Amino acid sequence: VSENGMLAPVDHPLTGPFWTAAGKGQLVVQQCESCGELRWPPLAGCPECRSRETSWVEVAQSGTIWSLVTYHRAFQAELEADIPYSVAMVRLDDGPYLVGRLAPDAHASIGDRVTAEFAKVNGVPQLRWRAEDSPAANGGSDGKA
């Protein structure tokens, strides 16, 4: 079990496919097989048409920051080393809203265009957002080895 295993539901049947894809650098969300609606966060059925038939589909790794906060206090021991860190709510170009960490060395504001990158933190893939005009770090490094 990874150190942030309590916070990241990597083994949960509902959310596991996200982490598996993230480990391969892919951004996936649920899609209803009946009405085609893209769905986030994961849910056992479609709230639009009530179908339970669901696939995971890859979406574009780009969007716009809808809102942004910066934590100056760690509310869990697992987060202590990350302080200060920022969390963004991003509206994906493909529709759904996705929450994710801002890359540690990135600066961004609400309304900025961002792209996804995936780092491994204690063996668990972590989705991070980076403003499109800010330089990428050495991507994919084990940020907290």
Add this chain to the structure above:
Amino acid sequence: MTTQRNPIAGQAAIAGLGHTKQGELPGHSAEENAVDAALLALADCGLGPGDLDGLIACKSVQGQGNDVSVGQLLGLNLPYVQSLDYGTCNFSLHLAVMAIATGMASTILLTYGANARSGRFDFGKPMYGADMASAAGLVHIAGRAGLALARHKYLYGTTDEQFGMLAVGQRQWARRNPNAIFRNPMTMEDYLAEPYMVEPLRRPDVTMISDGGAALVVTAAERARDLPHVPVYVSGIAEYAGVRGEHNPENLMRPWLRDSAQAIWARTGLKPADIDVLYIQDPTAVWSLQMLEYYGFCGIGEGGPFLAEGHTLPGGDLPLNTHGGQLSESYTWGWMHLVEAVRQLRGQAADRQAGVPEVAMYCSSHGFVKAAASVLSTSQEVGA
């Protein structure tokens, strides 16, 4: 049966109130705190446990203080007993009014008790197990509330000084309330000097968890008139549940608060200008900002300038959370807002009495899924 616009108006009244000391009560269970408050509420209206025919217990966030645990300590078998999972007292009050209106019960005790502070409950821990948001580090209510405030600032230009009027104003009221946990002075300079906790929120923008119990006795209007205090009638109730949750677009802005607002005004025939004293459940000050706007006390996006004008402060024309709210008085899951509303309507609020109010309103919510509002009045005609 013809449909009345507001069939419950004036049918039930709050007759008794009670609460424990708020703060840290080590060695007292949640149930004991609930029952201590309940006995005070019964004494307040000159009744005993044997006069009750209903009990509605509100469980704490930790799931304590349900109807069975409270009923056992009170030693009661009753015709109508329920537990609610939702705090704020509004949901309990609404259920009591419905039980009275349908004849299920006529004199109902509402209880809440918690020991989350001395019990060291971890509010930063994901409450429903691991989830996608906490995997990103979005933990504690300050994270989601902070996202909502940051968006509000981006859209409308709301400033720290404007938003800070909520925390600073609550403290001004709390300084007049001997029951408040935070009574030390806090000027705007003091507030702005506080570091960000989850930017754009500072520590004073978020409640501190406390132990305590609170209780109300709600009874049929004709019974209330025979009891010692001026009856505080329930003039209107409304709820709206946005239980699609995060599958609502922009759910952090809690857009369904607007639906509860439309319902309460439509049912009661009242408008914001009719409200003499206003109560808004405020685990974070963001809730007050949102509800001032959605309930129409100012326009959408105009909360910042409205607060800066001082309407909600002592001496203002819209006294807000005259006990200090959850930011300065105590957490108590919003129950003390209704206790204080009743005190103001009775004229019992001593140094913080806001004139001679006739109509009070309480707006509350359950996290990111539920909205509720109540209008109370010393006049049975209001809302009818």
